[in-house]
Amino acid sequence: MKPAIDFYFDFSSPYGYLAAQRIDALAAKHGRTVAWRPILLGVAFKATGMAPLPQVPIKGPYSLRDFPRCARFHGIAYRQPGVFPIPTQAAARAFYWLRDRDEKRAVELAKALYKAYFVDDVNISDAENVVRVAAALGCNADEVRAALNDAAIKENTKAAVDAAIAEGVFGSPYIVVDGEPFWGMDRLDQVERWLQGPF
Amino acid sequence: MKPAIDFYFDFSSPYGYLAAQRIDALAAKHGRTVAWRPILLGVAFKATGMAPLPQVPIKGPYSLRDFPRCARFHGIAYRQPGVFPIPTQAAARAFYWLRDRDEKRAVELAKALYKAYFVDDVNISDAENVVRVAAALGCNADEVRAALNDAAIKENTKAAVDAAIAEGVFGSPYIVVDGEPFWGMDRLDQVERWLQGPF
Numbered sequence: 001m002k003p004a005i006d007f008y009f010d011f012s013s014p015y016g017y018l019a020a021q022r023i024d025a026l027a028a029k030h031g032r033t034v035a036w037r038p039i040l041l042g043v044a045f046k047a048t049g050m051a052p053l054p055q056v057p058i059k060g061p062y063s064l065r066d067f068p069r070c071a072r073f074h075g076i077a078y079r080q081p082g083v084f085p086i087p088t089q090a091a092a093r094a095f096y097w098l099r100d101r102d103e104k105r106a107v108e109l110a111k112a113l114y115k116a117y118f119v120d121d122v123n124i125s126d127a128e129n130v131v132r133v134a135a136a137l138g139c140n141a142d143e144v145r146a147a148l149n150d151a152a153i154k155e156n157t158k159a160a161v162d163a164a165i166a167e168g169v170f171g172s173p174y175i176v177v178d179g180e181p182f183w184g185m186d187r188l189d190q191v192e193r194w195l196q197g198p199f
Numbered sequence: 200m201k202p203a204i205d206f207y208f209d210f211s212s213p214y215g216y217l218a219a220q221r222i223d224a225l226a227a228k229h230g231r232t233v234a235w236r237p238i239l240l241g242v243a244f245k246a247t248g249m250a251p252l253p254q255v256p257i258k259g260p261y262s263l264r265d266f267p268r269c270a271r272f273h274g275i276a277y278r279q280p281g282v283f284p285i286p287t288q289a290a291a292r293a294f295y296w297l298r299d300r301d302e303k304r305a306v307e308l309a310k311a312l313y314k315a316y317f318v319d320d321v322n323i324s325d326a327e328n329v330v331r332v333a334a335a336l337g338c339n340a341d342e343v344r345a346a347l348n349d350a351a352i353k354e355n356t357k358a359a360v361d362a363a364i365a366e367g368v369f370g371s372p373y374i375v376v377d378g379e380p381f382w383g384m385d386r387l388d389q390v391e392r393w394l395q396g397p398f
């Protein structure tokens with residue numbers, strides 16, 4: 001069996017959200033699975049000196065027009081969140097906690113968290129909202145709440161993010177196919193070609 | 200007749216070069232012409248606080264892999280220039296000088312300058328190389344040389360670049376269709392859809 005595709009994303013990234021709607025089907029079409037790997041863009045920005053898009057003069061306003069237009073172009077539901085961007089530690093920790101128990105459900109949680117934020121305008125920087133989304137998927141709310149405050153889970157998440165940045169991840173989404181890195185929702189066409197063989 | 204598409208680009212921009220190979224045919228397919236508008240990315244970077252790609256940690260090395268891969272993906276000849284990025288005042292001035300005389304030939308000059316830099320590895324930050332490329336297209340070398348040192352041409356070019364930035368242009372390529380802005384070679388698919396009607 002061929003190795004999984006690495007799919008790095010931040011829960012506050014519109015382009016990560018859009019790619020998340022496509023990546024599993026794209027991989028499956030070519031006999032691959034996807035390793036979902038949430039990161040924290042704030043940490044990556046420290047490494048590159050980049051800033052969150054909305055803070056960049058001129059480019060920021062453009063981005064706010066580009067996000068929903070890309071969603072319409074790809075036929076994906078999208079609502080610009082009222083609070084944006086947000087810190088995504090709680091969402092990432094919940095994901096990594098659940099992944100160590102049941103990876104398939106962790107991916108379902110990731111998709112549910114993205115939907116909560118980018119469709120239902122739920123602020124998932126609030127740990128209680130993360131707990132609610134997880135509980136709706138059948139997780140035990142108290143267990144999730146405890147996990148979000150667990151020092152080992154925090155450490156695991158930090159280690160996962162640091163490993164991603166050490167790997168060269170600087171944005172979201174960032175997809176690695178057999179060692180070849182692709183940055184951006186707009187590289188999914190190249191990801192697909194690469195899955196048929198390096199070009 | 201429908202208005203022209205605005206095509207903003209920097210002569211040192213790989214993605215601008217790639218888009219330049221496609222934009223005229225794309226526009227023509229939908230009954231449009233293209234207004235080529237070279238800018239100076241260095242001036243735009245001052246407005247946004249952004250930095251040239253190769254200077255950005257982590258993202259810079261990725262970009263150097265992405266440039267030729269995008270070229271291969273689109274079937275476009277590309278050689279990473281030995282000196283990169285470069286200041287492109289001379290190229291932009293030659294373009295605007297010729298445009299005020301013969302717009303069609305100015306576009307031919309733009310394409311020839313891009314080919315010189317991104318295929319033949321000619322450093323077009325050197326005014327004499329710009330003169331040579333223009334002369335090969337039939338321009339009088341002494342006239343071009345004089346134009347590059349002409350205060351009015353310098354002023355015209357500066358005014359064109361300032362107007363672009365005031366318009367919201369922050370990167371290369373940057374394409375405006377009926378008031379709708381698109382940034383990046385990887386938005387040409389959306390440009391094409393927009394030419395069939397806003398979505």
